[in-house]
Amino acid sequence: MDYRDTPEEAEFRASLRAWLAENIPAGWDKIEDRDEAARMQRAWHRTLYEAGYIGMSWPKEYGGRSLSPMYEAILNEEAGNLNAPRLPSVGYIGRAVFTYGSEEQKKRFLPPLLSGEAQWCQGFSEPEAGSDLASLRTLARLDGDHYVVNGQKMWTSGGQYADWCLLLARTDPDVPKHKGISAFLVSMREPGVTVRPIVLASGEAETCEVFWDDVRIPVAQRLGAPGEGWRIAMTTVAYERGPADIGFIASYRHTLRRVERLAAERGLLERPETRKKLAAAYVRGEVLRLNCMEQLSLRVSGREPGPEGSVAKLLWADAEQSLQHLAMDILGADCMTGAAGEWLGSYFTSRPVSVYGGSAQIQKNIIARMLGLPR
């Protein structure tokens, strides 16, 4: 056990830091317009890609560098420390494609995914299939060398900016529900795809409803075997769940610094309760970080992510939501009067963390099962 960087990691970290200091787009966090923010995000993806920072843990033959996932963790950490824009999350889609894809699919889809040329979204949930994802009803009917897709997806995050979608649809309604689902790689530009943004309580439209009307998908764009969709979805969700993968820890630290500054500006740093609460927020962040390091280390030693991801997801939701509570309490009335309205927005943005990627209740169910409790 050694929590320090290896010499190679330390070297990587130092050169990365220097690179970030030069390349973080100036003023990116002042952009208010959502479309402009999306353009900035694409350009940032491209910049990272060209410098070789995207998909570092992927196999070389698919455009990666075959490095250990530790390097991605370092990237996440440093990007957060230096207040870089959000890092693109190619991990979970990429994982699905290179685990289950045909050689041809890998060649076709992985390079543009890495480079950021193609943005992806995840079309799993439906109005009637949230926690119970396996009950999804969107139908893909085989018609010669195409599937014809009909149905409605809900909560397709980033759907309004995406070029491609990892879509789950039912290909066999006659077998048990987990067995009749297949996964598809579909262009969002296909005729019959209609995207309607959903505005969240924060006022931001970060997720979408997507309607699929007679959308034709070539059979060659089915990922994996017919009926393999459930397994693919579970792999994806397991990779998506880790807060380390999405740079959460770094952005948490960054937010904590801002909250500490708020407290200082308001002259609250002398109050023992405030000091304790700020310190407790730091502790929650550290606990989460250390838990993630442990998970990551398991992964480096070859373990697939499993139910322990639920532990991190619960710690993550709790850390983020508690931090937003603390910010709100430090701001007091300013959070309600619009004087610090942006914090009310981030407060509402923290609420669905305990809903998406499997709700807090579902994560606890998973852990209870892992513990072998009687059902």
Next chain:
Amino acid sequence: MLALLDAEQQMLKEVAGQIARAAEVANPGDLKTRDRAAAWESLAQAGLLGLRVRDEEGRPSASGVEVAVVAEALGAGLVPVPYLGSAVLATELLALAGAGPEAEELAAGGKRAGILLNRDLSAPARLPGDEQGYAWDCDGAAEALALVEAPGGAQVVRVPLDGAFTPVAGADLTRSLARYDAPIDPSGLTRAGRPLTEAELARWEALALAALCADTVGVMRSAVTKAVEYAKERIQYGVPIGSFQAVQHMCAEAYVSAEAAASATGYAAWAVDVLEPGEALTAARTAKAQCGAVAREVTETVMQIFGGIGQTYEHIAHVHTRRALTDRQVLGDEDAQLLRIADVRLTGE
């Protein structure tokens, strides 16, 4: 002793409930379409805007309990009218100051007044000291009330809501807020009635807090009711989500917190006109401490029970959260109340 509404109060509850249901904001879209003027008119016609107007002997026409009954009903419906601002906080201030005709004008419904609060919403604005602040719950009002230090107590003054005030988009989507950023021009102020004594101000604060609590209780109870209904209807894994113990416990916890807040609020509302002002105020602070402490958690739990849909702007859940969080701040959150309760209990202040 009977900690329950009597028959007449029950009737009032039904009347208020009917008015509230007619003007209810059942989804955020209703905020644009509700006929707020008609809702105000029905409240005036039913006499509910005049509950605190005094008779010849100086007695209010109804007690704090009736005020709380109406406030809870309007809170439950998220009704976008300035009942607390105009009919409770402003009217009571005028009535206590002996400005009878002005109070009656508000009770008739033709005219409205808001209340001026300090910058952190924790107390009525004191002029000229509070150089920044907010007119709260001042929808349709041309003026708001504030206090000016005067010989013999705090003088109520009417502040015109003119160009010095900028409407702001606060958290609460159902009640309005206007900000002032510079010292208010003293030449524009009009006095109302005579200065208020400490005891009268305490009485006012007790009523104001009790009414705010009743509003919060309404907001919480109706939110919990909606979540429970949803848990019975929403099917996942082939069964209603309400059959999962995790969801049952979320519903039960939210319910317990809301009911506890309601118990404390009932007593506070009764105490306003019956107990000594200091005791009434402690009862009100007790209720506000409880309401403030649970408002966020209850409304968040409700959002969680609704899952993804409860996170969207078009869903009603966040409108509950926003109103409850605002109630929590107005006239002091739970921390402010606890400190004052500690002063009374521990230092005898």
